[in-house]
Amino acid sequence: MFTGIVQGIATIDDVIQAPGLNTLIVSFPEGRVQGVETGASVAINGTCLTVTRQEGSQLHFDAMQETLKTTTLGELSAGDGVNFERAARVGDEIGGHLLSGHIHTTAEIVRIVRSENNVTLWFEVPGDWAPYIFPKGYIAINGASLTIGDVEENRFNVHLIPETLRATTFGTVTEGDKVNIEVDSQTQAIVDTLTRMGYGRPQQAPE
Template sequence: MFTGIVQGKAVVNSVNVNNGIMRLVVKLPTDSILGLQVGASVAINGCCLTVVDTSDFPNVPFDVIDETLNITNLGNVKVGDEVNFERSAKVGDEIGGHTVSGHVSGLAIISDIQTNQDNIRMRFNVDVKFAQYIFNKGFAALDGCSLTLCDVIDNQFSVSFIPETLQSTIFSNRFIGKQVNFEVDPTTQSTVDTIKRLMPQMLKVV
């Protein structure tokens, strides 16, 4: 489990694909690897990945399977790119964002960017199948960041980024047309799916 509060930016050190599996190596800040062990979970751009080796700190390798490559933006990263990272939450940690599983739902595309003195507002499009899970003042994770949605119209929504978020994440260099990883709020999804499944039975009882 993650909180959606991105802990910083890591740099892609190497990318190698073999038989549909990517070995992704990222260089984490040295103050972020304390206690990191093989088998630990780290969210990279919001994707929950497993540490597979700890012999070359601060370079940390992950194996990314084809399913993840197909539905996320990790298949497009290159050496030198920056990515968001968050280590998994521990019992007792402050949940400053919302509960994030690290299981990316799909891709969101930036359709508009508006900049003013205090913040940047971006507009995103997602697949229409996700429209049922997004609403004004609801949550979603974008490249691992827990963010509040506004101006929701069908499968489109906007997000405002404060300077602190822009400084500590990769959103400061995102541009129109860029794909970002999108995870719907798990609580919202389970509630909507449960109601849809039970509604026909409830109507029959009435």
């Protein structure tokens, strides 16, 4: 499990491609892989991956075909920055919300609004996932636990403070970039249950 509190930015050193498999070789900031062993779980841009090898501050991960198809990991190349979070341990503070590291879909950044002290990012998700997106609800974007702002059909935004921009890759994103999305598990369970009972998505109150 993960908390959605990104622990820093790591760098892709190399991507070794093989049939149905990409091996990601990732360099982490000094001291961030202390105690990591082969078999440990680390979230890379929100995707739970297993450490297959360690060389100093460099970790190796294998991403299978299904992972490459569902996430943005197949688009990574040497030099790219990625958000990372090591798996939570019993007793750790949950500063965001509980995440599984299993990506549901991807979204495209369709608009970036910059103001003096924050940045607002607008995302577009596939229509099938729009029912799980609610104002003030939780969502994980590239592994970061964020609060949803406004929702317009299958588009939504989040507001990012300077610290979030500094500690994650959101500070360097551009329009057209794709991100990994993990919807809140409790929201998904409630929506699915109501759908099975024949209830549609609640209508938003008129402004």
